[in-house]
Amino acid sequence: MPTETETETETQIETEIENPAQTQAQPAPQAQPETPAPPTVAQPCPARMRLAALWFEILAGLLQRPGRAIFTMLGTVLGIGSFVAVTGISATASGQISADFTLLDATTVNVTQYPPPNTATLPFPADTSKRLAQIDGEVAAGRWWSVNNGQTVDAQPALASGEPVKVQAFAADSGALKAAEASLAGGNIYSEFAEAHAARVALVSTAVATQLGITADAVPCPIRIQGQQYMVTGVLKKVPALPQLMLGVVLPAATAQAAFGLPSVNAPASVIIRTRAGAAGVVAQQAPVTIRPDQPKLLTATSTPVPTQERAMVLSRVSGLVAILALVVLIIGAVSIANTTMVSIMERTAEIGLRRALGARTRHIIGQFLGETGVLGAVGGVVGTSLALLVILGVALAQRWTPVVDPRIVFSAPVIAAVVGVLAGLYPSIRASRIEPIEALTA
Amino acid sequence: MSLLELDSLVRTYPGDPPVRALRGINLTIEHGDYVTVMGPSGSGKSTLLNVIGLLDQPTSGVYRVAGTDTTAISQARRAGLRAAAFGFIFQAFHLLPFRSARENVELAGIYSHATARQRRERALAALERVGLPHKANALPAHLSGGEKQRVAIARAIAGGPEVLLCDEPTGSLDQANGHAIMDLFDQLNGTGITLVVITHDPTVGARGRRRFVMLDGRLSDAD
Ligand SMILES: Nc1ncnc2c1ncn2[C@@H]1O[C@H](COP(=O)(O)OP(=O)(O)OP(=O)(O)O)[C@@H](O)[C@H]1O
Numbered sequence: 001m002p003t004e005t006e007t008e009t010e011t012q013i014e015t016e017i018e019n020p021a022q023t024q025a026q027p028a029p030q031a032q033p034e035t036p037a038p039p040t041v042a043q044p045c046p047a048r049m050r051l052a053a054l055w056f057e058i059l060a061g062l063l064q065r066p067g068r069a070i071f072t073m074l075g076t077v078l079g080i081g082s083f084v085a086v087t088g089i090s091a092t093a094s095g096q097i098s099a100d101f102t103l104l105d106a107t108t109v110n111v112t113q114y115p116p117p118n119t120a121t122l123p124f125p126a127d128t129s130k131r132l133a134q135i136d137g138e139v140a141a142g143r144w145w146s147v148n149n150g151q152t153v154d155a156q157p158a159l160a161s162g163e164p165v166k167v168q169a170f171a172a173d174s175g176a177l178k179a180a181e182a183s184l185a186g187g188n189i190y191s192e193f194a195e196a197h198a199a200r201v202a203l204v205s206t207a208v209a210t211q212l213g214i215t216a217d218a219v220p221c222p223i224r225i226q227g228q229q230y231m232v233t234g235v236l237k238k239v240p241a242l243p244q245l246m247l248g249v250v251l252p253a254a255t256a257q258a259a260f261g262l263p264s265v266n267a268p269a270s271v272i273i274r275t276r277a278g279a280a281g282v283v284a285q286q287a288p289v290t291i292r293p294d295q296p297k298l299l300t301a302t303s304t305p306v307p308t309q310e311r312a313m314v315l316s317r318v319s320g321l322v323a324i325l326a327l328v329v330l331i332i333g334a335v336s337i338a339n340t341t342m343v344s345i346m347e348r349t350a351e352i353g354l355r356r357a358l359g360a361r362t363r364h365i366i367g368q369f370l371g372e373t374g375v376l377g378a379v380g381g382v383v384g385t386s387l388a389l390l391v392i393l394g395v396a397l398a399q400r401w402t403p404v405v406d407p408r409i410v411f412s413a414p415v416i417a418a419v420v421g422v423l424a425g426l427y428p429s430i431r432a433s434r435i436e437p438i439e440a441l442t443a
Numbered sequence: 444m445s446l447l448e449l450d451s452l453v454r455t456y457p458g459d460p461p462v463r464a465l466r467g468i469n470l471t472i473e474h475g476d477y478v479t480v481m482g483p484s485g486s487g488k489s490t491l492l493n494v495i496g497l498l499d500q501p502t503s504g505v506y507r508v509a510g511t512d513t514t515a516i517s518q519a520r521r522a523g524l525r526a527a528a529f530g531f532i533f534q535a536f537h538l539l540p541f542r543s544a545r546e547n548v549e550l551a552g553i554y555s556h557a558t559a560r561q562r563r564e565r566a567l568a569a570l571e572r573v574g575l576p577h578k579a580n581a582l583p584a585h586l587s588g589g590e591k592q593r594v595a596i597a598r599a600i601a602g603g604p605e606v607l608l609c610d611e612p613t614g615s616l617d618q619a620n621g622h623a624i625m626d627l628f629d630q631l632n633g634t635g636i637t638l639v640v641i642t643h644d645p646t647v648g649a650r651g652r653r654r655f656v657m658l659d660g661r662l663s664d665a666d
């Protein structure tokens with residue numbers, strides 16, 4: 001029968017040439033001496049095709065219908081492009097998130113009264129710092145609040161007369177300052193002795209120190225707050241976890257309570273706890289009962305909600321969806337390649353018959369059409385990846401992020417696309433190779 | 444040894460009822476022969492030509508090409524033999540529409556491992572032989588019917604085949620073009636190429652040195 005599967009291997013073919021009946025045959029007059037081993041009438045050898053010729057036929061087949069080739073590619077471009085774009089954008093965004101997200105956020109616990117108090121009150125006892133020190137995993141802890149109902153107070157140098165500076169005033173245990181990882185430009189944080197005795201001591205931020213004409217090496221030095229004299233023991237350089245303290249002056253809790261009364265409803269007190277890495281959850285669980293064993297329900301402890309983490313989770317969920325969508329688009333792309341190839345094979349039936357008449361084997365026909373779909377896929381993949389890289393770059397620039405792209409994805413995407421193209425071409429190509437030359441030529 | 448030997452060749456197309464297109468053909472073709480086969484439509488002429496050209500396989504019987512029993516060799520080897528021994532010329536030309544005349548002719552030899560340069564040189568030489576060197580870069584759409592058939596002939600002879608198999612080569616041409624093609628065949632036959640021409644046209648059939656008539660799957664001498 002005309003169609004046969006090609007089971008014979010090249011090695012078997014070589015041995016058959018030794019057949020004496022064939023070697024006795026007349027040499028073909030038109031045999032071309034320059035070809036390495038041209039098939040001749042006398043010594044038929046299997047039809048062979050040069051790789052360069054195969055590539056030429058593949059490209060010529062694609063370029064004869066450039067518009068169709070581009071449309072066929074579109075699905076692959078979109079599928080691969082959206083896949084690379086999504087992975088790139090989420091890698092870029094999560095790179096940004098982990099840059100934002102510091103250890104400070106992960107090791108902070110805040111304790112507040114909840115529901116919020118409706119009278120001026122201080123729900124935390126004076127020995128809060130000491131109590132919390134018992135918890136395993138705690139590094140430092142203390143109370144803090146904004147005094148004077150959150151309003152500014154007048155501050156001025158003790159000796160000079162002049163316009164007072166309006167500043168925010170805060171109460172903070174030395175433990176709270178340590179928990180907030182405060183650092184000093186000069187002097188020291190007030191002593192526990194001063195705190196216990198409600199001594200009139202204070203810390204000022206570098207900004208306020210400048211306004212008051214205090215230099216960091218001049219402390220301790222006196223200032224006046226609301227007319228009362230205080231001794232500045234230190235100048236705050238930075239308070240990473242409580243940056244608002246940099247707005248003004250900080251007093252010991254007992255001192256502030258004596259001078260300004262209990263924390264007001266508008267500016268309730270809270271406790272800040274610094275924990276060891278990974279201990280925030282456990283510390284938060286134990287903090288209320290440790291501070292107020294009599295009334296633990298009064299307090300709520302929260303390990304700092306890390307919005308960035310949630311953002312990352314939302315993003316990864318969204319990008320998961322888009323990745324699935326990209327996969328669907330890629331499958332549609334593959335189907336469109338398969339479909340167009342089927343159509344083009346029907347149109348090129350006569351060509352297939354002609355090629356068979358010129359000596360093509362089924363594998364040559366399969367190779368040619370698989371090559372066409374593979375190239376379509378690969379080119380679609382390269383174009384899609386390039387567009388995706390532009391999109392990632394655009395998003396990163398717009399957000400002032402550093403673009404992050406996994407090179408493995410960039411380099412494997414076109415390969416994946418080529419494989420998709422070849423797979424899509426498998427069925428049509430085999431169909432093409434099964435077309436009987438006699439039927440193809442009479443059509 | 445003869446070039447082509449057909450011995451009790453039968454080709455039956457399966458179906459209900461099966462079509463017995465060739466019913467025992469005995470034919471020997473020598474080097475340099477000019478064979479014509481005439482016969483009514485459906486008598487099996489094209490089937491015979493396809494079997495001779497190894498595009499189709501006989502249901503039974505033996506077919507030898509230069510002594511090689513073609514029914515006993517692999518399909519790959521048959522394809523190689525087809526590329527080496529036969530050039531086909533069809534009524535419908537079968538030129539690739541998006542390729543120039545030269546590129547169409549260059550397709551010859553593509554499955555016999557010829558290099559691009561060899562194929563180009565042979566293509567230009569073949570176009571020269573059919574008298575169309577000036578149309579090398581023309582697309583088939585811009586060629587007349589006679590010119591198309593000349594390009595197809597150039598493609599058929601470019602690979603240096605032993606035998607040209609022609610199925611109604613003048614079927615799509617007017618009389619003048621048909622005669623020109625027949626003259627070209629005489630020339631080619633003069634250079635040693637063996638010709639097997641199938642036709643309806645008695646004037647074409649008369650050109651052959653060995654003339655046969657096909658009737659109902661059986662071959663007989665025309666004279
Ligand atoms: N692939 C096929 N399957 C089944 N039957 C076929 C096939 N090809 C040809 N036939 C039948 O075989 C017989 C011979 O066909 P063939 O094409 O050889 O005739 P022909 O002499 O070339 O006719 P025409 O002059 O019209 O071209 C016809 O009856 C035809 O219907």
Ligand SMILES: [Mg+2]
Nearest residue numbers: 488489490610
């Ligand atoms: Mg016919």
